[in-house]
Amino acid sequence: MNSDHSNSRRNFLGITGKAGLSTLVATAAGINLGVIDLVHAQGKKVQPFRFAMISDSHLFSQANHKFDAQLEEAVDQVNKMAVQPDFVLYGGDVAQNGTEDQLAKGKKILAKLKPKYVIIPGEHDWYVDMGTAWRGLYGGNNPGGKEFWSFDHKGVHFIGMNSILVKDFWTAAKLTPKERMERMEMLEGPWGGLWGVQEEQLEFLRKDVARLGPDTPIVVFTHSPLWDYYPRWGFGTADGADIRNILGKFENVMSFHGHVHQTIYNKIGNLASVGAMSTSWPWPYPDVPLAFPQSRMYRADPGDETDGMGSLYASLGETRTAVVQHQPFADSLTPWMKNGFTA
Numbered sequence: 067m068n069s070d071h072s073n074s075r076r077n078f079l080g081i082t083g084k085a086g087l088s089t090l091v092a093t094a095a096g097i098n099l100g101v102i103d104l105v106h107a108q109g110k111k112v113q114p115f116r117f118a119m120i121s122d123s124h125l126f127s128q129a130n131h132k133f134d135a136q137l138e139e140a141v142d143q144v145n146k147m148a149v150q151p152d153f154v155l156y157g158g159d160v161a162q163n164g165t166e167d168q169l170a171k172g173k174k175i176l177a178k179l180k181p182k183y184v185i186i187p188g189e190h191d192w193y194v195d196m197g198t199a200w201r202g203l204y205g206g207n208n209p210g211g212k213e214f215w216s217f218d219h220k221g222v223h224f225i226g227m228n229s230i231l232v233k234d235f236w237t238a239a240k241l242t243p244k245e246r247m248e249r250m251e252m253l254e255g256p257w258g259g260l261w262g263v264q265e266e267q268l269e270f271l272r273k274d275v276a277r278l279g280p281d282t283p284i285v286v287f288t289h290s291p292l293w294d295y296y297p298r299w300g301f302g303t304a305d306g307a308d309i310r311n312i313l314g315k316f317e318n319v320m321s322f323h324g325h326v327h328q329t330i331y332n333k334i335g336n337l338a339s340v341g342a343m344s345t346s347w348p349w350p351y352p353d354v355p356l357a358f359p360q361s362r363m364y365r366a367d368p369g370d371e372t373d374g375m376g377s378l379y380a381s382l383g384e385t386r387t388a389v390v391q392h393q394p395f396a397d398s399l400t401p402w403m404k405n406g407f408t409a
């Protein structure tokens with residue numbers, strides 16, 4: 067964990083919240099996307115835009131399960147945004163047990179989104195059939211039809227990768243697909259070790275960014291965080307440091323991830339990292355110091371089943387600022403932010 071707050075102009079960071087919405091406003095060097103600089107350099111008019119993120123719905127096979135309604139609520143939340151996002155990113159773990167019926171149910175609900183969406187897988191989507199059903203249902207949403215992809219949007223380069231790949235531990239153990247999935251579903255499963263994107267995607271990333279200048283703003287999506295938050299629970303990515311290294315030449319890199327089911331922020335070098343809430347349940351915070359600012363969700367009402375869940379959006383552009391706004395279903399998220407917070 068690392069963060070640098072020594073330079074007040076480049077590392078100003080403010081947090082405000084109102085009407086139940088918590089906002090992380092950051093002009094820190096790593097979170098400032100430099101959009102205006104880029105478009106000025108190209109002689110084009112500034113075009114601010116937003117994208118939204120929904121993640122970790124963990125849909126079960128039962129009809130009318132409460133998690134179905136919670137994903138519906140997140141879709142509704144995005145569809146009702148006054149300024150519509152240009153696109154939505156789904157951050158993985160649509161399904162709980164990776165079965166085709168669960169993945170198909172998620173697709174049906176996500177089809178109600180007004181904006182188009184791109185998607186990356188989580189471990190709960192993958193280990194029954196190693197992504198076969200996922201690719202069939204969701205690949206068509208992504209550029210290139212696969213689980214790792216990139217595209218340019220209004221001067222920003224977006225990248226998505228599958229970060230939950232582990233080495234084969236199942237063949238030698240003679241596990242059935244269901245048994246493999248059950249092991250990978252566990253929060254603290256020792257079988258696969260810490261997952262990562264592995265060499266094929268590292269090579270994809272190297273080639274993908276080779277043509278881009280260092281002033282190109284980069285947004286990268288992975289299911290797991292690209293830093294060692296709490297690897298014991300899989301809150302990390304084994305080759306996260308390699309990814310950060312490949313993206314090290316860029317002035318501004320933002321990483322968005324799911325998987326941790328909680329708001330979390332960190333900054334390592336040029337990479338600013340933001341964790342999204344889930345739509346299913348919140349994980350407790352692991353007992354480790356959090357990076358500044360401690361954007362820890364405060365669940366005032368554990369009796370409220372949707373407290374600490376929701377979606378987020380990021381507004382890019384305008385005053386060289388990226389604003390990340392969490393959109394909780396309930397009102398009690400991070401109430402301490404209501405008076406504002408500046409450092």
Ligand SMILES: [Fe+2]
Nearest residue numbers: 122159188325
């Ligand atoms: Fe999850």
Ligand SMILES: [Fe+2]
Nearest residue numbers: 159188189325
């Ligand atoms: Fe996950």
